[in-house]
Amino acid sequence: IIGEALKAQGEDSGQGRYIWIVEAIVELIGDGSRDDARAFAQEHFDKVEQIFDLIFPLLKGEKRLDIQRDALTYALNTTLGRTIMAYMSFSLRVARATQKKKENWGRDKFERFLPVGIDGYIWFGCYLPQMKYLDNDYTVAKINSFAQGDSCDLEWQMFMEGYLTGARVYKDLYSLMRANYIKALQSTVFKGRADERLVEHICIGYLQLGEALAQNNEDGQPSLFWKMLDEANTDDKRSRWEDVAGFFWSISGRTLKKEKKEGQEEPSEDTRKKVLDFWRWTFENQNLVKSKLDDSYGSFLSRMAELTIWLDKIDETTEKWLLLSAPYIEIQHRSAFLFEYLTKFDDENSVKRIGKIFLKVLETATPTFRQEEIQLIVDRLYNIGEKDASAKADANDICNTYGRRGVHFLKDLFYKNQKSGA
Numbered sequence: 001i002i003g004e005a006l007k008a009q010g011e012d013s014g015q016g017r018y019i020w021i022v023e024a025i026v027e028l029i030g031d032g033s034r035d036d037a038r039a040f041a042q043e044h045f046d047k048v049e050q051i052f053d054l055i056f057p058l059l060k061g062e063k064r065l066d067i068q069r070d071a072l073t074y075a076l077n078t079t080l081g082r083t084i085m086a087y088m089s090f091s092l093r094v095a096r097a098t099q100k101k102k103e104n105w106g107r108d109k110f111e112r113f114l115p116v117g118i119d120g121y122i123w124f125g126c127y128l129p130q131m132k133y134l135d136n137d138y139t140v141a142k143i144n145s146f147a148q149g150d151s152c153d154l155e156w157q158m159f160m161e162g163y164l165t166g167a168r169v170y171k172d173l174y175s176l177m178r179a180n181y182i183k184a185l186q187s188t189v190f191k192g193r194a195d196e197r198l199v200e201h202i203c204i205g206y207l208q209l210g211e212a213l214a215q216n217n218e219d220g221q222p223s224l225f226w227k228m229l230d231e232a233n234t235d236d237k238r239s240r241w242e243d244v245a246g247f248f249w250s251i252s253g254r255t256l257k258k259e260k261k262e263g264q265e266e267p268s269e270d271t272r273k274k275v276l277d278f279w280r281w282t283f284e285n286q287n288l289v290k291s292k293l294d295d296s297y298g299s300f301l302s303r304m305a306e307l308t309i310w311l312d313k314i315d316e317t318t319e320k321w322l323l324l325s326a327p328y329i330e331i332q333h334r335s336a337f338l339f340e341y342l343t344k345f346d347d348e349n350s351v352k353r354i355g356k357i358f359l360k361v362l363e364t365a366t367p368t369f370r371q372e373e374i375q376l377i378v379d380r381l382y383n384i385g386e387k388d389a390s391a392k393a394d395a396n397d398i399c400n401t402y403g404r405r406g407v408h409f410l411k412d413l414f415y416k417n418q419k420s421g422a
Helices: 002-009 021-035 043-058 070-076 079-098 105-113 119-126 130-133 136-148 156-166 171-176 178-186 194-208 226-231 239-250 267-283 286-310 316-328 335-342 348-359 371-384 389-404 410-418
Strands: none
Touching: 021 043, 021 079, 043 079, 070 079, 070 119, 070 156, 079 105, 079 119, 079 130, 105 119, 105 130, 105 136, 119 130, 119 156, 130 136, 130 171, 136 156, 136 178, 136 226, 156 178, 156 194, 171 178, 171 194, 178 194, 178 226, 194 239, 194 267, 226 239, 239 267, 239 286, 267 286, 267 316, 286 316, 286 335, 316 348, 335 348, 335 371, 348 371, 348 389, 371 389, 371 410, 389 410
């Protein structure tokens, strides 16, 4: 099979790293392993294992990553990476079907992929929950071994990037990965989406897994959430503050239209409380936060304003939070979200406070997107203005400010309320 595979591959083989006939075989095995309803029978398990044994000597990999691609994309597009994927699917199929786990599966079966190329480290991280299921002792030992290495080690970086790509954060793995999280937070080796995912993992730790908005957790361990914020005071880490705000916004649903997706869970009241606790803390400690963020502080405040979606009213306290963010809302062109969220408050006290917040926005910007929402807010101010002169004055100021700046979509609303005497 080795000779025939290489011959069939032809000359354009990528030095053996891309062998299409092997990829065709492992893809067929993978497809027959993932879906139990159409999986191949148990009687073929030994033969499939023998096929992987025959394929293994053909596999070649690289010790470095193509810098143009992220780790997962890379591993999805090599013969070694696809073989490992198929072998994981097959191993999980065997475990499900037989209700047995092979002793020393990790050492005897998976470990052989690691010296071949970095793909094995990527998939080890990405499949970490499944690895732990198939061979707990091996997986825990590897996690602890990775934690002892240097953050410059490519194998550790690939393992972490693969792990951070995973869709879910599991409580048991979060605890096991603690030392690796600390190493990742201290380093700056991850960029873009990988670093954002690191922040998201730590935010989930804060929201669900006991990480405190304080130096130490209740169990006495240092809080990773606090550590992340405290150490994000350099140019290569400051974006983590905005990523925290962005993640808290993203889990809200982002829109007022409650079109629940299949499998999507509504955020709990405890999650809402912790998000608002964070917003409160950043307001009460704004000098500290500003000292960490320096020139990035305004951009952070712009992101924080999106957390308005979590509020159920605007009271004296939350008005102050929004007044702090309002002058910076257009730094990242996010006023459209703010005005959309502000329309959900129609009680008199909230609407009156919205007038003050709107005028604060106008000190530095002239938002014109979401004109319907802006008109609705001003119309509500005029309605309240029938019995509250300050609300009408704010509505007039908003309309006049737009008019002076050559923007006239509020003109009809302004004249209507002058003529009616409202």
